[in-house]
Amino acid sequence: MEPIVVAKNLTKSYTKGLRALDNVSLKVNQGKVLVVMGPSGSGKSTLIRTFNGLETFDKGELNILGIKVDSTHDERKIQKIRRRVGMVFQQFNLFPHLSILENITLAPVHVQKRRQIEAEEYGMYLLSQMGIDSHAKKYPSQLSGGEQQRVAIARALALKPELLLFDEPTSALDPERINEVLDAMRRLAEQGMTMVVVTHEIGFAKDVSDQVLFMDSGKVIETSPPNIFFSNAKHERSRKFLNQLDKH
Amino acid sequence: MKINQKIFLQFGICIIFFGLIGILINNLTINLIRTGLGFNFSWLFKPASFALAEHPLPYTSSDSYAWALFIGWLNSLKVIVSSLILATLLGTLIGFARTGKNSLLGLISAGYITTIRQTPLLLQLMFWYFVGFLGLKDNMFIQIKNIFNISNQGIEFSGLIFSSEFLALLLGLSIFTSAYIAEVIRGGILSVGRGQWEAFRSLGLSERKGLIRIILPQALPAIIPGLTSQYLNLAKNSTLAIAVGYSDIYAINDTIINQTGRAIECFIILLVSFLLLNLLITNTMEIINRLILKSRKNI
Ligand SMILES: Nc1ncnc2c1ncn2[C@@H]1O[C@H](COP(=O)(O)OP(=O)(O)OP(=O)(O)O)[C@@H](O)[C@H]1O
Numbered sequence: 001m002e003p004i005v006v007a008k009n010l011t012k013s014y015t016k017g018l019r020a021l022d023n024v025s026l027k028v029n030q031g032k033v034l035v036v037m038g039p040s041g042s043g044k045s046t047l048i049r050t051f052n053g054l055e056t057f058d059k060g061e062l063n064i065l066g067i068k069v070d071s072t073h074d075e076r077k078i079q080k081i082r083r084r085v086g087m088v089f090q091q092f093n094l095f096p097h098l099s100i101l102e103n104i105t106l107a108p109v110h111v112q113k114r115r116q117i118e119a120e121e122y123g124m125y126l127l128s129q130m131g132i133d134s135h136a137k138k139y140p141s142q143l144s145g146g147e148q149q150r151v152a153i154a155r156a157l158a159l160k161p162e163l164l165l166f167d168e169p170t171s172a173l174d175p176e177r178i179n180e181v182l183d184a185m186r187r188l189a190e191q192g193m194t195m196v197v198v199t200h201e202i203g204f205a206k207d208v209s210d211q212v213l214f215m216d217s218g219k220v221i222e223t224s225p226p227n228i229f230f231s232n233a234k235h236e237r238s239r240k241f242l243n244q245l246d247k248h
Numbered sequence: 249m250k251i252n253q254k255i256f257l258q259f260g261i262c263i264i265f266f267g268l269i270g271i272l273i274n275n276l277t278i279n280l281i282r283t284g285l286g287f288n289f290s291w292l293f294k295p296a297s298f299a300l301a302e303h304p305l306p307y308t309s310s311d312s313y314a315w316a317l318f319i320g321w322l323n324s325l326k327v328i329v330s331s332l333i334l335a336t337l338l339g340t341l342i343g344f345a346r347t348g349k350n351s352l353l354g355l356i357s358a359g360y361i362t363t364i365r366q367t368p369l370l371l372q373l374m375f376w377y378f379v380g381f382l383g384l385k386d387n388m389f390i391q392i393k394n395i396f397n398i399s400n401q402g403i404e405f406s407g408l409i410f411s412s413e414f415l416a417l418l419l420g421l422s423i424f425t426s427a428y429i430a431e432v433i434r435g436g437i438l439s440v441g442r443g444q445w446e447a448f449r450s451l452g453l454s455e456r457k458g459l460i461r462i463i464l465p466q467a468l469p470a471i472i473p474g475l476t477s478q479y480l481n482l483a484k485n486s487t488l489a490i491a492v493g494y495s496d497i498y499a500i501n502d503t504i505i506n507q508t509g510r511a512i513e514c515f516i517i518l519l520v521s522f523l524l525l526n527l528l529i530t531n532t533m534e535i536i537n538r539l540i541l542k543s544r545k546n547i
């Protein structure tokens with residue numbers, strides 16, 4: 001079966017001489033979970049944002065769900081990809097002027113042209129899956145951070161995506177709220193969703209991921225299964241990073 | 249500051265204030281006595297005996313001054329409201345272009361904004377009047393399928409006639425104000441966080457839909473106050489109508505002062521007219537603002 005994500009030698013610089021991505025190659029197969037780790041500024045966000053065209057790149061190739069994009073950043077292809085890939089952000093980025101249910105039905109109605117009633121029914125189903133259907137009529141600011149992030153996940157799921165991208169989904173949450181979001185993500189992985197997750201939650205990475213990709217200064221340092229990465233990482237740089245993570 | 253000093257200061261300010269008002273009233277009375285006219289408004293109902301090129305309601309020179317002034321007020325309202333709409337549409341488009349992803353459009357709109365803002369409005373009005381319309385030769389007609397005629401008389405559009413004076417003023421005011429409105433719109437759009445753009449883009453929404461459904465509604469609270477002040481400026485700038493010979497309230501007032509010498513009454517009328525106009529604008533915008541805030545009360 002064709003892989004969901006294939007990146008070949010992705011390279012990108014925001015400022016000359018400073019590479020945010022440096023020859024990054026990776027592969028994610030159907031139903032697999034890839035966790036991306038690395039110190040601040042190592043290029044994790046830049047990497048996963050290239051997957052749905054929020055970020056361009058200078059060199060290399062990307063194949064998302066069989067759609068090939070290169071440095072020319074073909075808008076039509078990007079648009080096709082975005083209809084099949086969901087994304088969840090660190091800061092939730094819910095639309096504050098829309099109700100919870102409107103946040104979720106926006107894309108199905110205006111991108112996929114589905115009927116409002118149909119979109120609402122499916123939206124309510126997704127909210128109940130996330131355990132927040134009682135909040136459907138409320139507005140984002142009336143919800144806690146953990147609830148807002150679960151709405152954001154439901155919103156990303158509304159287009160029935162074949163790939164989900166998470167950029168530090170629990171980093172902006174109070175510690176006691178982190179698990180409700182991680183549990184929702186766990187359930188998605190169990191249902192066979194293909195996911196790329198930037199996170200520093202070791203527990204989640206150990207339990208859920210199939211591979212851990214460790215980055216530093218835009219380069220992939222190593223890609224290993226979690227049991228190896230967390231107990232016996234191949235590279236000195238990875239071990240140093242894990243040591244620092246443990247101290248926090 | 250001690251309380252004594254405060255009272256003393258306030259007392260001083262009061263004396264200066266009432267002193268100035270006294271001087272003004274004194275001057276006024278002396279001038280009124282000198283002209284021998286007295287202060288009254290009964291002349292308003294005498295025939296104006298001047299013609300008006302442009303009158304949305306029936307008017308002849310035997311109609312009263314009051315009616316002439318009312319026609320002028322309507323003419324002002326007509327050019328202000330239509331410029332306001334045109335300026336808003338133009339300004340919004342240019343504001344969008346200025347913030348959009350297309351760098352060529354961005355450059356063009358930046359050039360437009362700079363050029364328009366750095367030339368005096370009077371010059372622009374003259375340009376549109378003399379170059380834009382009177383520049384067209386007498387015998388020159390641009391006709392488009394008989395429903396759209398352009399000549400130095402103005403534009404005829406399926407039976408409706410717009411004079412060159414009106415059009416020059418409309419274009420001048422709209423284009424001038426649109427440059428400022430574009431900046432107001434841009435400021436509003438920039439006030440919405442980057443995350444909102446990324447969120448709608450990642451959902452597959454087009455730039456246009458995202459701008460209209462996600463960004464603009466959140467930018468409005470930042471846009472409305474700036475827009476209101478641009479509308480008020482537009483209303484005040486409309487008095488430059490006199491430069492292109494459009495009979496707005498100010499131009500008609502001017503004619504009446506020349507004919508009757510009733511400068512003080514006329515200025516009071518002008519003052520009240522503009523107060524009314526601006527109150528109309530401010531209140532309408534206030535209502536719009538409240539509607540927006542109400543629809544957003546949950547944020
Ligand atoms: N819009 C931008 N303009 C210029 N430089 C940028 C931009 N975004 C990121 N960078 C730079 O690119 C590099 C990689 O940034 P990126 O945000 O991908 O890192 P990250 O691994 O996600 O970090 P963090 O853990 O802090 O989120 C950093 O050096 C950063 O300063």
Ligand SMILES: [Mg+2]
Pocket residue numbers: 044045046167
């Ligand atoms: Mg990041």
